[in-house]
Amino acid sequence: SAIFDAEPGRIDHLDEELATYLTALRDAAFVIRSAIDTTPSDPQAAAARTEAVTAVTEVGDIAARMLDSFGPAIPDRHDVVWLDQIENNRGGPKRAILRVAPLSVAGLLRTRLFQHCTTVLTSATLTIGGNFEAMAGAWGLNGGDPPPKWHGLDVGSPFDHAKSGILYVAKHLPPPGRDGTGSPAQLDEIEALITAAGGRTLGLFSSMRAARATAEVMSERLSTPVLCQGEDTTAALVQRFADDDQTSLFGTLSLWQGVDVPGPTLSLVLIDRIPFPRPDDPLLTARQRAIAARGGNGFMAVAANHAALLLSQGAGRLLRRVDDRGVVAVLDSRMATARY
Template identity: 55%
Template structure:
């Protein structure tokens, strides 16, 4: 059943309007010479016919809604289940709109797999099929960050080649010759040979690939780039060429990180556009948060100081001393969120900020008579020190809109990971940023298989800054929510088994009864199990238990045994094999057919209680009079749980069981919200019913 909610702004307050179905042909058609809702469906039908596909009601409803959103300039949140064909549902009206109006459309994705599908498969086929119905074929371009392309200036010697300076951060340390130096040299030689022949300079076209260390020798990050105005070889720049082409095409395909950076930098990266399609939209707020998160550590400060000395010839003893002070302060600082700053740590951050500011002053004026390499070297030094200054300033400010914490290093959010300690700072929320920098500037169509959490769009809309009301008229942004369902018959194709007889999960590892339950389910399924666990330790413990109980006839692969793509391939190829793992498997596995008949979830995927950022967000909701646990933790778990359960049914012939071994899904007050976020499987709490269903599925014939 499709559900629709519509909000609109009238005067100083936001009112809930009557439910208006965007699929209704009486809805307004697109203005400005664009594509109306009914024409969008006709175009989609023509494309589907040319491609030899089948008409799908949900796909047509979505195409109507997209065209209507553009015509009415009302944002659209559309949930489209697996198998709907959502990429064609938004690409057809979006591309037609771009051709008709001459205004570009941007499509943003979260994963490389979807990006490749859109660019390499969907758009080429769609363009040919649409051409007879439009003035011309739609055009498109894939836009990536600068670091994905060869840098001509670096290849030509415009930057210093200083291996130690490039890789000081995170270096293993110790003396002796680097055992990887020979391989690095061979890879760099190969890259230079490839640079002489490539037409794109795109790293993804290099096969086989090279290490990150080698690629850094021939590429620059956005902050290291001299910019088109100052670079002596800007006319030959691969990245600039792509950006120039992107300003002339109809559809620009990019990723959420680029969309986030464009928002943070005030629209400097993406071409002007009046329609943004955000696919895998459940990831958008997290990706924006990640881009806006910064790290400061003694290693980062030391690397900037070495860059300053080696590239620009500037020695800053103050910056060196500040880095040492920061290291000492971090050693004694407790891991976790910084609600109250230790005096020594606060003083060290201020010292780093002041020393970095002084170093930047020394770099203000370029030396007379500098050649290209010297200018490039000075620019690299300035970029490294500027990053330290910006992060230290942000930390020293200790603003209410930021969250700071100490971790074990490595960029993780957890309070400690065994690596060198580091400081991190992230925005408390990004809803305001998204509302003002993304949703206020253009029409946005946000789509995913998991947007209606608890059966409603309010939670996701709130994360985008789209609210039903607020103290200011600007808080009310018109938007529509639409669930077009899925072509799959979930009640007939899948069973949701909640093991309410098991003990609630604890912190001391899996209970023996839980391990017995896992083994019994895997045995009943004859392998064919994708096990989704809350931690690597839990996955490894369960894998060991199943191997011990069931033996080699039903092999169990565990994340970490091999590269993940190879593990997934082995799992898909052998129905007797099971695969256990953590977060990467919750979203990244697409294995239709009998190889995946059981999706097993060990516990509700709540965030860690000590997650500094999410715990701070929950506390902020509590302080505002809301329920932080429900708004943050339960919503987070609902997305992850829905993504995990979605691994079961990937095609119309798929059958199986989603087994959740956490009784709280059935017994807790929030359980109904979580269950409403899942596909509408037939439900049971009986282990016998679940095991019998699995045995029937594995029976021949």
């Protein structure tokens, strides 16, 4: 009841009502845990009770962690607490969920992982600006006493990007608005680009609202098919897209990172805007604020790095084989005009 009607978002100050309920929840969980007998003679019952103890312990520990997170001053906190609301799959009211997450995982990775074993971290998108420093800092490799020893190796790419692809930035378009939907000029640009490509387009959007709105307009304007994430399972939509070289597929985050469609079926990757995190993202905004409180540039260290990695992953949907060709079109004029 206490969280159901509350506004979703980051919680910086714990009010008395929520503190009372979290304390009661913590204490009740610990009482239940101690009351469960995990040594009955029946092995099946013992396993079930052990599982129950684990679950109840987790509830109690999380409630305690939330209460403890409000002790230090805001810049010194280690955890972020926020209220989330998610859709009910059965059509009922939204569910309110209280969440907690570490402000930074750097210390945890350093003490729990890197100080104990040799680790190999590998991905196609770990460098920002040609080096590993941003990710190394986020993972705790640049801190500690002594800091872990690490070595970064960029093995390059099998693709000749300059000959295989074109990067097109629509710098004549107005900057994107806050509502996430495309301007009339952007919609005209998308229509012209997809028409020139003859379909064959993967549209990567910053929100499902933008993807659906654009798909609806393009379905009316274009003579080639347009699919949108949510109309079927993502796997089924990607398969339909791969099977028909005139089809376009629009969607959001999971398509930025998980689509592998080699060949001419995917010849144009459309990116509607620089994928900065949402300004109301509780975890990333808290990380930005903590860096700014220590004198750093929170926007560049968090939001810009986040966007750079996602742009790299999105652009990586285009060239999947050495003989692939195509265009990455970014419809955000800030790519050409903004200092960052």
